[in-house]
Amino acid sequence: MQDRHNAELLTLAHAGDRSAWQELVRRYVRLVWAVPRSHRLAPDDAADVCQTTWLALAENLQRIRHPDRLGAWLVTTARHESLAVLRLRGREDPIEVWDLPDHGATPENLALTSETRTRLWQAYATLTDRCREVLRLAAFAPELSFSQVADAVGVPLNSLGPTRARCLAALRRRLGVEVAR
Numbered sequence: 001m002q003d004r005h006n007a008e009l010l011t012l013a014h015a016g017d018r019s020a021w022q023e024l025v026r027r028y029v030r031l032v033w034a035v036p037r038s039h040r041l042a043p044d045d046a047a048d049v050c051q052t053t054w055l056a057l058a059e060n061l062q063r064i065r066h067p068d069r070l071g072a073w074l075v076t077t078a079r080h081e082s083l084a085v086l087r088l089r090g091r092e093d094p095i096e097v098w099d100l101p102d103h104g105a106t107p108e109n110l111a112l113t114s115e116t117r118t119r120l121w122q123a124y125a126t127l128t129d130r131c132r133e134v135l136r137l138a139a140f141a142p143e144l145s146f147s148q149v150a151d152a153v154g155v156p157l158n159s160l161g162p163t164r165a166r167c168l169a170a171l172r173r174r175l176g177v178e179v180a181r
């Protein structure tokens with residue numbers, strides 16, 4: 001099944017071929033999972049978004065117009081579902097172990113860290129949709145291959161590296177950060 005194209009897998013999955021469905025899930029599970037986590041959803045909410053995304057695919061197996069862009073379709077579906085969860089439940093900011101305050105930190109250092117995060121997210125928000133998506137996947141799903149990320153954001157594989165570099169440069173400019181070369 002690994003050597004089959006998405007169009008063939010979608011057709012087989014629609015006909016009830018379990019191994020075709022499993023191959024589609026295997027190819028895209030990390031990509032789908034990365035989307036709700038990039039929206040900082042709690043693990044349970046992220047799992048719900050993933051399940052809903054796969055259900056949407058199962059319901060639309062025959063309606064996928066561009067099987068070669070299935071990754072982008074899945075990312076868009078997961079993004080829409082993630083935003084729906086955020087609207088319904090409000091934005092929760094789960095505390096990760098590495099986000100716990102350092103009891104030896106000074107109030108000044110804590111304030112600077114908070115200000116830096118705020119500046120970073122404000123600068124990130126000014127980027128184009130494509131740049132935000134490329135950087136979001138790079139930050140929250142580093143295990144994804146270049147081809148998976150390129151497919152998800154809809155850029156040719158050989159353009160992803162330069163696109164990511166331009167996006168990072170734009171973010172650095174907005175932050176006023178000089179990079180030593």
